[in-house]
Amino acid sequence: MEVTVRDSAVPPSDMVSSVARALRVLEVVGESPTGLSPKQIARRCDITIAAAYRMLRTLAHQGYVMRRADGAYTLGLAVADRFRELVSAMRGPAEVGTVLRRASAEIGYSHYLGSFVDGRIAITAVAEGFRSPHVEDLVPGFDEGAHATALGKNLLATLDQAQRERYLKEHGMRAFTQATLRSHTALDADIAAGMRRGMQVEIGQFRPGVACASVSVQTAGDLSQRFVVACALPAVDLVKQAPMIRERLHATARTLQAALNAPLTAAHGAAAA
Structure with a gap:
């Protein structure tokens, strides 16, 4: 029986870039338990600040991130549900x-x-x-x-x-x-x-x-x-x-x-x- 590299480790030819970027935003936010500002997230994900705001608003609407009073974002309760x-x-x-x-x-x-x-x-x-x-x-x-x-x-x-x-x-x-x-x-x-x-x-x-x-x-x-x-x-x-x-x-x-x-x-x- 062959043991091969995981399928998920090989980028698909039809990869949806916007989905990949959104998941990267989640990963970056998750790596910082104290929260990150949209500018910090944009810099770490190598995306524009406008793109970061769009993704964060969408993820927050779905419950995957939360916006704190100081404007920083942390993971949301939907992550715990998953x-x-x-x-x-x-x-x-x-x-x-x-x-x-x-x-x-x-x-x-x-x-x-x-x-x-x-x-x-x-x-x-x-x-x-x-x-x-x-x-x-x-x-x-x-x-x-x-x-x-x-x-x-x-x-x-x-x-x-x-x-x-x-x-x-x-x-x-x-x-x-x-x-x-x-x-x-x-x-x-x-x-x-x-x-x-x-x-x-x-x-x-x-x-x-x-x-x-x-x-x-x-x-x-x-x-x-x-x-x-x-x-x-x-x-x-x-x-x-x-x-x-x-x-x-x-x-x-x-x-x-x-x-x-x-x-x-x-x-x-x-x-x-």
């Missing part, structure tokens, strides 16, 4: 969220579902646990650091070596901590050890003092149909409780597989009837 819809779509069946929350409540550690989204390894669902360190980056849609997280390693393990090398070449191997693996050879060896262990792990490779463990939910089919489940916990807890964590993750994976396949099974049953 994010909630994205989280729901990425999570899949509602039962998936129930399974993750139950698993998190039982052992107290945050649980994550991961898959390939538009060719990138991403977190698609999260259930926070009270015993896990809070890692602000680990939210639905997070698609960085596949080489530094157990969730990412598990999905990378579903690729053959050539596919994995292409993925890592495209997305890089950023050093999140001093323990982050930076070479393909070291990562391949780590993934192979995880496959023998029956659980991918990382300790302090993404955040100091934080560990992550992950097992497969399903690994066959198209990239978008491959899922893994992971939990994050203090590094010392993983060292002490690795066998228990592996057992609980595998149990959760079996329940998640049933939840993810339930709509497909129901659809086939309805078609047969």
Whole structure:
């Protein structure tokens, strides 16, 4: 199976420039939580001030930006609405969220579902646990650091070596901590050890003092149909409780597989009837 550059990374021949500029305005506004003036937005987007005003008025009318009393613009509530819809779509069946929350409540550690989204390894669902360190980056849609997280390693393990090398070449191997693996050879060896262990792990490779463990939910089919489940916990807890964590993750994976396949099974049953 070929792993290619995302379609969205290649500009279409019929790209609508005005739409692209409006989205760039949204990105620029989003990068500044304190707000930006229309002149600042125009300069950063390399558009005229008149064009910036037109786009901002349209985006404000639709709720995607808000104009403050001082004239600066920030993101609007419609962005939050779209994010909630994205989280729901990425999570899949509602039962998936129930399974993750139950698993998190039982052992107290945050649980994550991961898959390939538009060719990138991403977190698609999260259930926070009270015993896990809070890692602000680990939210639905997070698609960085596949080489530094157990969730990412598990999905990378579903690729053959050539596919994995292409993925890592495209997305890089950023050093999140001093323990982050930076070479393909070291990562391949780590993934192979995880496959023998029956659980991918990382300790302090993404955040100091934080560990992550992950097992497969399903690994066959198209990239978008491959899922893994992971939990994050203090590094010392993983060292002490690795066998228990592996057992609980595998149990959760079996329940998640049933939840993810339930709509497909129901659809086939309805078609047969």
